[in-house]
Amino acid sequence: MATGRTHRPATRSRGIPEATVARLPLYLRALTALSERSVPTVSSEELATAAGVNSAKLRKDFSYLGSYGTRGVGYDVEYLVYQISRELGLTQDWPVAIVGIGNLGAALANYGGFASRGFRVAALIDADPAMAGTPVAGIPVQHTDDLDRIISDNGVSIGVITTPPGAAQQVCDRLVAAGVTSILNFAPTVLSVPEGVDVRKVDLSIELQILAFHEQRKAGEDASGADEGAPPMRATPNGRKGPDGDMPAVMPA
Amino acid sequence: MATGRTHRPATRSRGIPEATVARLPLYLRALTALSERSVPTVSSEELATAAGVNSAKLRKDFSYLGSYGTRGVGYDVEYLVYQISRELGLTQDWPVAIVGIGNLGAALANYGGFASRGFRVAALIDADPAMAGTPVAGIPVQHTDDLDRIISDNGVSIGVITTPPGAAQQVCDRLVAAGVTSILNFAPTVLSVPEGVDVRKVDLSIELQILAFHEQRKAGEDASGADEGAPPMRATPNGRKGPDGDMPAVMPA
DNA sequence: ATGCCTTTGTGAACGCGTGCACAAAGATTG
DNA sequence: CAATCTTTGTGCACGCGTTCACAAAGGCAT
Ligand SMILES: NC(=O)c1ccc[n+]([C@@H]2O[C@H](COP(=O)([O-])OP(=O)(O)OC[C@H]3O[C@@H](n4cnc5c(N)ncnc54)[C@H](O)[C@@H]3O)[C@@H](O)[C@H]2O)c1
Ligand SMILES: NC(=O)c1ccc[n+]([C@@H]2O[C@H](COP(=O)([O-])OP(=O)(O)OC[C@H]3O[C@@H](n4cnc5c(N)ncnc54)[C@H](O)[C@@H]3O)[C@@H](O)[C@H]2O)c1
Numbered sequence: 001m002a003t004g005r006t007h008r009p010a011t012r013s014r015g016i017p018e019a020t021v022a023r024l025p026l027y028l029r030a031l032t033a034l035s036e037r038s039v040p041t042v043s044s045e046e047l048a049t050a051a052g053v054n055s056a057k058l059r060k061d062f063s064y065l066g067s068y069g070t071r072g073v074g075y076d077v078e079y080l081v082y083q084i085s086r087e088l089g090l091t092q093d094w095p096v097a098i099v100g101i102g103n104l105g106a107a108l109a110n111y112g113g114f115a116s117r118g119f120r121v122a123a124l125i126d127a128d129p130a131m132a133g134t135p136v137a138g139i140p141v142q143h144t145d146d147l148d149r150i151i152s153d154n155g156v157s158i159g160v161i162t163t164p165p166g167a168a169q170q171v172c173d174r175l176v177a178a179g180v181t182s183i184l185n186f187a188p189t190v191l192s193v194p195e196g197v198d199v200r201k202v203d204l205s206i207e208l209q210i211l212a213f214h215e216q217r218k219a220g221e222d223a224s225g226a227d228e229g230a231p232p233m234r235a236t237p238n239g240r241k242g243p244d245g246d247m248p249a250v251m252p253a
Numbered sequence: 254m255a256t257g258r259t260h261r262p263a264t265r266s267r268g269i270p271e272a273t274v275a276r277l278p279l280y281l282r283a284l285t286a287l288s289e290r291s292v293p294t295v296s297s298e299e300l301a302t303a304a305g306v307n308s309a310k311l312r313k314d315f316s317y318l319g320s321y322g323t324r325g326v327g328y329d330v331e332y333l334v335y336q337i338s339r340e341l342g343l344t345q346d347w348p349v350a351i352v353g354i355g356n357l358g359a360a361l362a363n364y365g366g367f368a369s370r371g372f373r374v375a376a377l378i379d380a381d382p383a384m385a386g387t388p389v390a391g392i393p394v395q396h397t398d399d400l401d402r403i404i405s406d407n408g409v410s411i412g413v414i415t416t417p418p419g420a421a422q423q424v425c426d427r428l429v430a431a432g433v434t435s436i437l438n439f440a441p442t443v444l445s446v447p448e449g450v451d452v453r454k455v456d457l458s459i460e461l462q463i464l465a466f467h468e469q470r471k472a473g474e475d476a477s478g479a480d481e482g483a484p485p486m487r488a489t490p491n492g493r494k495g496p497d498g499d500m501p502a503v504m505p506a
Numbered sequence: 507a508t509g510c511c512t513t514t515g516t517g518a519a520c521g522c523g524t525g526c527a528c529a530a531a532g533a534t535t536g
Numbered sequence: 537c538a539a540t541c542t543t544t545g546t547g548c549a550c551g552c553g554t555t556c557a558c559a560a561a562g563g564c565a566t
Pocket of ligand 1: 099100101102103104105125126127128144162163164165167170171186187188203204205360361362363364365366
């Protein structure tokens, strides 16, 4: 997975487990597809398959929202779409500000899937004076100096950070000071935020490294050799080598 | 979090829990920063703070790799960097292919942080004939027709999918058929893959929806009204309304 | 109306992940 | 060399999340 909330003991918000909340968008997407095909009802089994989860899990997830199914029949698609949308807060409009309009920020700004679910790109912000005024995806880029005003004026409560890592914490602080209480961070930086502010991170590099780990494991199951590059001699803090020969520099464990 | 492996019972690969694997890149990043500042050793407390985790958790994570610390002193930074790199398989080169060179694919191709950890963009692939040959980030885009050969020739085992959702499964199938065994999927599609293939997904839309959920909860704690838009009348599958008045269409659950 | 058949909703068991708290280990100082 | 102090490594308990399995519910056919 790419993210994780800032470490809090998984506060079961209003009885809905965090893990369930994370799956609701998945169900919603599958339900929307069914809705477009005018499918009236769906069983937990079918929907679970479409969403790529276990059917028992799906039923338990829905049970947290209430009893919206009909035994022997399944779930009413339209009704469930509405209930989940409402639960996720998608029946209202969420103005979003993107800070750092480089490669990634511009790609996000151009992304159409944003607006599809109540998320509206309300402002693009960058520190580069040369970019100020230049439209990206039809929206003029504004300068960081006005960040506070921009956030306030547009009632932005969700901010997206796509600046270089070094600037992320500072940008985060400014966003929070301006009233933002939810942040989606693409910079590889551990953000520190006050209580009450949610941070989720998307870290491409971490994803690839996790894949590499499993990839290596898959490949290394038979050919256990292929150890390239000599490992550096372990330096004990005092500069000496480990007292009793230490442990082998390359050990399989 | 943004992702999640294709649902497998969290196979504890060679004794290292999946949750630990997901944190190793985080530690590695913090350690690399310390290394650049020529810090020789670091305590679990310091490193945990830098990585944004609990120190006990960090120590337990490292204990799965072996006993690399020195009591009373801490961990040797360089040594730990090497051990984690090796464990994650970053001591070798991973050629990566990106399929779907649009907004997002191009941004990823241009991203420098890719190459920093052994990941090398070996090929860019797109279905648009007009793009074939055009260089993006210095790498010429190749046509989907040659996908199989491109994957084989470059020994690519990790593929990144940034096509529109409708094409994702098909592209995935072709990648897998060509020998790819790890996939990072940015398209909002549930991919189905054979046993032995790892899929991780990055879904921006889901992240925003999770943030919106908590945002709504934060805002709605005092002002519980603000229910906009009349909920659709619940349609019982047979077209009639529920027999006994059913449950209220809008219930606080 | 009655019985059958499908599917939900959930009780219960289990396993993983987390965090506390502390004993053991080793460095350091006198 | 002995005492002290720091920090690791981990046993243990707890809570969350997942999954199984099944009784209850409700539609539908007869
Ligand atoms: N491009 C990718 O595919 C990718 C992938 C993973 C992670 N990331 C991360 O996303 C972030 C952005 O990547 P990118 O490739 O778009 O970089 P980029 O250099 O193309 O864009 C960064 C933008 O941020 C702006 N900026 C710098 N400091 C700022 C500040 N203090 N306030 C506001 N704006 C500021 C710059 O002017 C620039 O336009 C980086 O942290 C990168 O590590 C990018
Ligand atoms: N842009 C974003 O910020 C963003 C954010 C979240 C998710 N996504 C997802 O990422 C994907 C790409 O988004 P985008 O904005 O870059 O879209 P895009 O339309 O700009 O790019 C898609 C590219 O894929 C190519 N393509 C189409 N079918 C193909 C096929 N069968 N084989 C190979 N290439 C093919 C197209 O030619 C195009 O170049 C989409 O699924 C989108 O939902 C994008």
